[in-house]
Amino acid sequence: MTKHHAIIGFRQDRIGARLICLLNVMRIARKFGVSGRYLWLSQPGGPYPELADPRDFLDPGFVAAHIDVVGRAPDRAGLRNLPAVAPGMSRAGFARTLAEGRRYECDSMAEILRFMDEPEAEAAAGLRAVAADLALSPRLARALADARRILERAGGGRPLAIHVRRGDILDGDPWSYSSWASKYVPDEFFRAFVAAVEGPVIAFSDTPAAVEHLRQGDPRILSVQELLDPGALTPAERDLLELLLMAGCAQVGAPSHSAFSRAAAMVGECRIVTLPGALPADLQASAHDALLERVLSRPESFLAPGDLAQSISYAAGHARRCGRGAELVDALAGNRALLERFPFLYRELAVAAWSAGRAQKARRLALQGLEAPLMRNRDKPQCRQVLLVTGGQGRNADGAAPAPDAAFVDMVLAGRSAEGPIMPALAHRLMREGGAASRALGFAPELLATYAQPDPERGKGRILPLWLLRIDWSEFIRDPGPQRELLVWPDLWRKLGPGAEALAPVEAALARGEQPPLAEGDAAWLGFCASVLRLHGRLNRALALLHWLDAARPGRMLTCKRLADVCFAAGNRKAGQRWLDAALALAPDQPLLRLSAALRAAEAQDVPRAEAHLRAAQAAWPELGLTQTLRRTMRRQMQAGALADAASCAAQAG
Numbered sequence: 001m002t003k004h005h006a007i008i009g010f011r012q013d014r015i016g017a018r019l020i021c022l023l024n025v026m027r028i029a030r031k032f033g034v035s036g037r038y039l040w041l042s043q044p045g046g047p048y049p050e051l052a053d054p055r056d057f058l059d060p061g062f063v064a065a066h067i068d069v070v071g072r073a074p075d076r077a078g079l080r081n082l083p084a085v086a087p088g089m090s091r092a093g094f095a096r097t098l099a100e101g102r103r104y105e106c107d108s109m110a111e112i113l114r115f116m117d118e119p120e121a122e123a124a125a126g127l128r129a130v131a132a133d134l135a136l137s138p139r140l141a142r143a144l145a146d147a148r149r150i151l152e153r154a155g156g157g158r159p160l161a162i163h164v165r166r167g168d169i170l171d172g173d174p175w176s177y178s179s180w181a182s183k184y185v186p187d188e189f190f191r192a193f194v195a196a197v198e199g200p201v202i203a204f205s206d207t208p209a210a211v212e213h214l215r216q217g218d219p220r221i222l223s224v225q226e227l228l229d230p231g232a233l234t235p236a237e238r239d240l241l242e243l244l245l246m247a248g249c250a251q252v253g254a255p256s257h258s259a260f261s262r263a264a265a266m267v268g269e270c271r272i273v274t275l276p277g278a279l280p281a282d283l284q285a286s287a288h289d290a291l292l293e294r295v296l297s298r299p300e301s302f303l304a305p306g307d308l309a310q311s312i313s314y315a316a317g318h319a320r321r322c323g324r325g326a327e328l329v330d331a332l333a334g335n336r337a338l339l340e341r342f343p344f345l346y347r348e349l350a351v352a353a354w355s356a357g358r359a360q361k362a363r364r365l366a367l368q369g370l371e372a373p374l375m376r377n378r379d380k381p382q383c384r385q386v387l388l389v390t391g392g393q394g395r396n397a398d399g400a401a402p403a404p405d406a407a408f409v410d411m412v413l414a415g416r417s418a419e420g421p422i423m424p425a426l427a428h429r430l431m432r433e434g435g436a437a438s439r440a441l442g443f444a445p446e447l448l449a450t451y452a453q454p455d456p457e458r459g460k461g462r463i464l465p466l467w468l469l470r471i472d473w474s475e476f477i478r479d480p481g482p483q484r485e486l487l488v489w490p491d492l493w494r495k496l497g498p499g500a501e502a503l504a505p506v507e508a509a510l511a512r513g514e515q516p517p518l519a520e521g522d523a524a525w526l527g528f529c530a531s532v533l534r535l536h537g538r539l540n541r542a543l544a545l546l547h548w549l550d551a552a553r554p555g556r557m558l559t560c561k562r563l564a565d566v567c568f569a570a571g572n573r574k575a576g577q578r579w580l581d582a583a584l585a586l587a588p589d590q591p592l593l594r595l596s597a598a599l600r601a602a603e604a605q606d607v608p609r610a611e612a613h614l615r616a617a618q619a620a621w622p623e624l625g626l627t628q629t630l631r632r633t634m635r636r637q638m639q640a641g642a643l644a645d646a647a648s649c650a651a652q653a654g
Contacts, residue, residue, distance in 0.1 A: 006034035006098055007082065009106040010074055012041045015051060015239045016260030017109035023266060024113045025106050026066060026130045027123075028082070034098055039070045047168075050235035057237045059135035079105040083113055084483040088537040090117045107480070110262045116537050124266070131267040136240070144241050147227040148248070154222065156199035161246050161270070162190050162221075163254040163261045164214060166207035170306035178376045179313045179344040182257035186311040187214045188287040188294075189276040193253035194221060196283060202227070202249065204242050204260070213303045246270065276314075288318040296331050309342035316348040320421070320457050325352035329361060343372035344379040350386045351420060355457050359390040366390075381417040389422055405430060405437035406623035409592075412469055413476040413626055424463035425455055431464055440592050440621065441469050442558045444524035450498045467495075471531050472558065473592055475565070475599055476626070478633065492536045499525040503545075510544050518552040527559060534566045542566050557587040561596070568600065576600070591621035595630055602634035610634055 009025035011017045022038040029036025044052045055063050063069075082104040086094070094115060106113070114123035136144070151159055165183050168175040191214070194201050201221045203211040208225055215221035224242055233241070243260060246252055247268025254261035256274045265272050276284050294301055295308070295315040302308040312332070319328040329349050332338070339345045346369025353362035366386040369375055388407050408430055411417040430437045431448055452462040467486055470477060477483050496503065502522045509516040518526075527549055533542040546563045553559070560583035567576035580597055587593055598613035614634075617627045 004035065005037045005103070006032075007036040007104045007106060008074065008076075008079070009036070009038040009108075010041070010076070011107060011109055012073065013109070014048060014259065015236065016243065016258070016263040018051070019243070019263045020110060020259055020266065021106055021108050022066065023127055023130050023263075024082075024108050026133075027126050028106075028113060030130065031126060032095055032098060036066075038067050039074050040067050041073065042069045042071055050239075054236075056234055057137065057140060057240045059137060062133065062135040076105045079103050081480045081483075082106045083108045083111070084480040084487075086113050086115050087484065087487040088535060089115055090537060091115045093537070109259045110257055112266060127266050128269070134267075140237055140241060143228065143233065143237075144244055147241065147245055150227050151200065151202075151245075154200045158250040159200045159202050159248075160197050161202045161204060161249040161252040161254075161261075161264075162193065163246070163252060163258050164190065164203055164205035164207070164210050165255055165258060165260075166205060166210040166303075166307070169310060170207065170304050174374075174376065176306050176309070177343060177374045178379055179348070180310065181313045183255045184310040184313075185253075185255050185275045186291050186307075186314055188291045189279065189284075190214055190253060192279055192283040192287040193273060193275060194218070196280070197251065199250075202245065204246055210303055210307075243267070288314070291315050292318050292322075292324065292328075296327065305338065305341065309338065309345060312345055313348055316352050320352055320355040321459075323356075323459065325356040326358060329353045329356065329358070329365075333361070333365060339368070340372060340374065343369060343375040346372060346375070347379050347382045350383055351422065354386050354390060354422065362386050363390045378416070381411065382420045382422065384417075385411065385420060385422040385426075389426055405435050405440075406621060406625070408437050409440055410625045410629075412466055413473060414629060415479045416482060418466055421455075421457040421463075424466060425457070425461060427466060427469060428452055428462045428464040431469075436621070440590070440624075442472060442561075442592075443469060444528060446521065446524040447528060471495075471528075471535055472562065472565075473596070474535060475596055476592075476630070487535065492532065492538075495532045495536075496529055499529045502526060503529045506548070507541065507545070510548055515548065515551070518549070523549065523553055523556075527556075527562060531562055531565075534562065534569060537569075539566055539570050543570075555586060557583050557590065557593070560586065561593060573600075573604070588616070589620045591617045591624055591627070594620060595627060598630060598634065602637055 007025050007029050009021040011021045018038075018040065025036040025038050040051075040054050042052045043049070053069065054067055080102060083106065085104075089097075112120075112123050112127050114120065165185070169180050169184055170176060199220070202224055203215065203221050204224050205211050208223060211221070211223045211225075224245065227245065228238060228241055230238060239260075243264050244267070246261060246264035247270055249264075249270045251271045251273050252261045252264060253273045253275050256277065261272055264270055273279075276287060279287065291311060292315045295312055299308050302311065312328075316325070316328060319325045329352050332345065333349055339349075346365050350362045350365035350369060353359075353365060363386065366383040369383040370380060384407075388404055388411075404426075408423070408426055411423060412427070428448075431443050431445075434445065447468060448464070451468055452464050455461045455463045467489070470486055474483075474486060477486060502525050506516050506522075506526060526545060530542045530545040530549070533539075533545070543563070543566050546559060546566065550556070550559050550563065560579050564576045564579035564583060567573075567579060577600065580600060583593055584590075584597060594613045594617035598610045598617065601607075601610035601613060614627060614631050617624070621627075
């Protein structure tokens, strides 16, 4: 099914995320004149039985034109992830890869996909044009018109909205076992938003009781249940009508990762006010204070235990920043029933104890969290981070303590294992000390003073943004989420900002065909700028800068490695391998360089060479767990590649 289309889309969550993905596929397929198809997962016995058939609420003709209904997740092997690569690719470059036969899969759920040279307004307008093609059944169109008439009678001009996401996060299995700060906003922040605006406010929620609990008699807040007749609509029909009602609002106060509200904004241009981050500073501070006080003094006032637990994630961050982490730990650490039912709270309290300087308590909470039966894998890394920085990470088989540098590099380059406040603080310390982690990452000390920031968690010390350490080793960032984050936060111009003064005259001279002199102190800055340019798809600029650096300061391992990265990104594998070999000749015992070479060999299906590089990396740094992680990953990739090659040969023979 997937091989017949240049772009396929697939999500397996709620209707908001599915619609965003569908609209992105439609827009990009239309823009580039290729075949695109959205694969709609139908699982009547699954978590979202109301979404089993899109024809329940969309016009059958529209579904036939754009959607295939499938019973299981599609095979996406061999397809590039479009949200991960689009921000670093030009429109012309994407068109070229399509012409070459490259195929893509899209799993976007909360953003308009656009290419690096595509204006945001142009992409948004294109998506709205596609959204105009969404066709409802006549019955749903009448229900939408009736709801809008009720709103008109409420008066006060164009309405506003809040999206009160609760549902399975409150008490569902397994969703409630984990923290969802990007989807769950405590009542205090919604009330602060409502207090700052005028006019009627529609409250959209998957839990009507949560709206009643939130509004506390405020007549300006209207539940969407008052606008639509829930008894006359299926759940999927109601979801779609609610989304279109939200699209007609002026503003929507919503969680940062609310696919539902993002879809509404894409369809109707309503402005999303991300809560709590987009609130004015004074309102945000007072709401945080009120929430922390309620957690500490009135835990029974929350809608449900799950409401208290999710709110504690917000309260814990605020407590750390305002020096009340120890108070929160003392109030909650003894409530084992709450912590065992919502085990992510062990993580929150362990980090709070670390921030407050209570290392022994932090270690104990972290260990309890790792041992909790319901603890999800996504919540374990911060417990391991606490053990790492408090000296309680256990012992190796030989009885020695594991090297913190190796564990740090493993976490920084492995998925989302480095999330949270601990790793940036540890990054600054290790890069300042210049030990094994600093040497392996090739970190330039010249960058430290400029990019280091005050630690907002503890009010003392410094932190170092992790993207600085990942940029030269971005090939190890395999998860699409962190890949996107590396590209978009911060953006190109903010990454380049501190080096712009040195970069501009050099690039101008190179453009004139000159070879400007290189000051010794500028070499590290300009090499780093070349890495930023390569990451963001400015390959010609990066290549010119690196060739000049190589001529001015020959024999630098990192310059050769960066040249290899540019060539591989440009599709010139022969030149990329030549520069990678040059880097290896200069630093044969550099473990990350060996692992990079192993990845490139695996991409070329050269199994013996990949295994040789893996063995060399293992010998160079035995404590580094990344070697084994990549060995497993590459083994799966090479097996998939071999199967694809065999299928291609069979097809040609047939």
